[in-house]
Structure formats: C-alpha cells, structure tokens
Amino acid sequence: MPASHWWRGGVLCLLLLCATAARADDYPSRPIHVIVPFAPGGATDVAMRLLQPALAQALGQSLVIDNRGGASGAVGMEIAAHAQPDGYTLFFGNVGTVSIDPNFFPELTVHPERDFVPVSLAGETPGILVASTKFPPNTLQELVAYANAHPGKINYAAAGISTLNTLAMQQFRSSAGLKMTQVPYKGGAGPALVDLIAGNVDVMLVTLSSASSHVKAGQLKALAVTTRERSALFPDLPTLAEQGYPEAVSSSWQGLFAIAGTPRPIVAKLHAAVVKAMSDTDTRQRMTEAGIVPTSSPSPEEFKQFLAGEAAKWQGVVAQIKAEQKSTH
Numbered sequence: 001m002p003a004s005h006w007w008r009g010g011v012l013c014l015l016l017l018c019a020t021a022a023r024a025d026d027y028p029s030r031p032i033h034v035i036v037p038f039a040p041g042g043a044t045d046v047a048m049r050l051l052q053p054a055l056a057q058a059l060g061q062s063l064v065i066d067n068r069g070g071a072s073g074a075v076g077m078e079i080a081a082h083a084q085p086d087g088y089t090l091f092f093g094n095v096g097t098v099s100i101d102p103n104f105f106p107e108l109t110v111h112p113e114r115d116f117v118p119v120s121l122a123g124e125t126p127g128i129l130v131a132s133t134k135f136p137p138n139t140l141q142e143l144v145a146y147a148n149a150h151p152g153k154i155n156y157a158a159a160g161i162s163t164l165n166t167l168a169m170q171q172f173r174s175s176a177g178l179k180m181t182q183v184p185y186k187g188g189a190g191p192a193l194v195d196l197i198a199g200n201v202d203v204m205l206v207t208l209s210s211a212s213s214h215v216k217a218g219q220l221k222a223l224a225v226t227t228r229e230r231s232a233l234f235p236d237l238p239t240l241a242e243q244g245y246p247e248a249v250s251s252s253w254q255g256l257f258a259i260a261g262t263p264r265p266i267v268a269k270l271h272a273a274v275v276k277a278m279s280d281t282d283t284r285q286r287m288t289e290a291g292i293v294p295t296s297s298p299s300p301e302e303f304k305q306f307l308a309g310e311a312a313k314w315q316g317v318v319a320q321i322k323a324e325q326k327s328t329h
Contacts, residue, residue: 024265028061037076039069047123054277073097081115085261099310104162116257118303120274124251124293127226134199151179157192157204169205172248209291
C-alpha cells in the first residue's frame, strides 16, 4: 500500500478518535431516554422512577422514561437494541429480560450480551418465601420437615413459568430436595397472592415489595428472604442462606445498560452517575421503603462478571425445569 494511503488512514482514525473524545467530553448535552421494557407501575418501572431524580442530577440532564411493555420485556429490548449507540438511549433491564428469558426463549432476536453494554446494577428486590396462615409450618425448618413427611402434598403458587420467582422456588426445592406441587397462575403475582391469603395454596415465593404489606398485616407468614443479606424491612427474618441453603440466593435485580458500540468514556460517565445517585440519602430511603435494596456495581466490568454468573445460574435452573416438564409428559 502506498505511503499516502497509510497516512490518510492514520488521519482518518485520528479524526474518528477525536470525534469520539469530543462526544464523550460534551456528554450529555441533551435529554436521555431510558427504555423500561414493562408497563408503568411494575417493579422495574418503580425502581427506575425512584432512581430518576438523583441520576438526572448526577448527569446534569433530564431523563425521559420510555415504557415499552410487551412480550415479557422483549418488545422494549428490541427497540433499545436498535437505538443509536451514543448514550442518549439507555436500557433499564432486569434479571428476567437479561439473564432468564434468553435461556427460556432461544428464539429471541436480541442477545443482551451482544446487543448491550453493562453499566451498573441499579437496585435489588429481595424475594420472600411466604405461607398461608392456614399452613401448619411456621418456620422454614418446619416447612422442610413437613414436605419430607408429606412428599408432593404441599402446593406452591407460581405466577408465570419463566419468572424469577418460579425459577427461584425451583432452585430452593432442588437444593432442599423437596417434592412439591406447582399451581400455575396467569396475570402476575396478584391472583396468586389472593389465593395464598385465602388458603387455597400453601406457599409462594414472591418479590418482597408485593408481599410485605400482607406480612405486616398478619395475612401471611414469612419464612425467609432470598438475598444474601437480610432485608431492612424485616431485619429479624433470616435468609435462605442463613438457614442452610446458600445455593438459593437470588434477587429481582435491575440494571442500567448502554447500547452496544457506545464509547467507553460515555459508559464510564454513566457508571459514575449511577454510583453518585445511589449515594443520595433520599434516594436510598425511598428505595428501601419500597422494598428495593439500593446498590450499584463497583465498575462496568464487575457488573459484566455478575451478569455472566447470573446467566450460568439461571441456565441450569431452566434446564432442570425443562427436564421435569419432559418427564411429566
């Protein structure tokens, strides 16, 4: 290749690098859209809205929340994945859309690992194992003993076969070696909780934010939380790990993602903004009161490592569920 071509190529690369650096230095210079792949009012939407004021302040720009629900989050993911990778469209995903659904639905056209850049964790909602007040056991140890004495007799509610709560219950059952009967529900956790309170089913694993008011009102019995640490809402309630099941640690986490190809300096700015937002006292208090643990990743790289572990964990649980389905047909 002639020397002039090498020179022109070098100049072009330099100009591109300079343009990228300029965009990063100027970022953000206009409002940022955050795609939430669920309807308003859900756990992921609530987490983003609680984070929104402090994150906007940290970035110095307004954040526009764009709810794009449908197909268990796949519609919003598809829209986000095809956005410009300039930092002005972000994706607010959760454990279901990013770590579970790609294992459950191989036909998905969006691959989070390929199509998004991890920025940071942005909240964790613990799961809680609750029981009907008509159910004889009052503790997790009593539930395990009762299940072993009556294999297959305990009914547990499952709101959606591919949801985190159903998979986390499968994970607990597997680690404890329990035979229990699943009662599937449609329409989210609401109908299942109604039946649980009425005593039509025995137990259920559900997000803490959905069940906390019922526990406090004495309508349900709390047996354990699923996170590694105890919940600030129920500091006296032990975790599954504390009670002998360290494999059953899980949470309905949320996280912020940029679009694949977004310049690294912009990703770094976004990460720093999430960390700063999570240090805001009012934000932390509001999230805690909503049953969400305020958290952030030490770095985008560590968030990426966390995601790899989550994908591997839920891939194994999904494989167990599919194997059970085949054996029953």
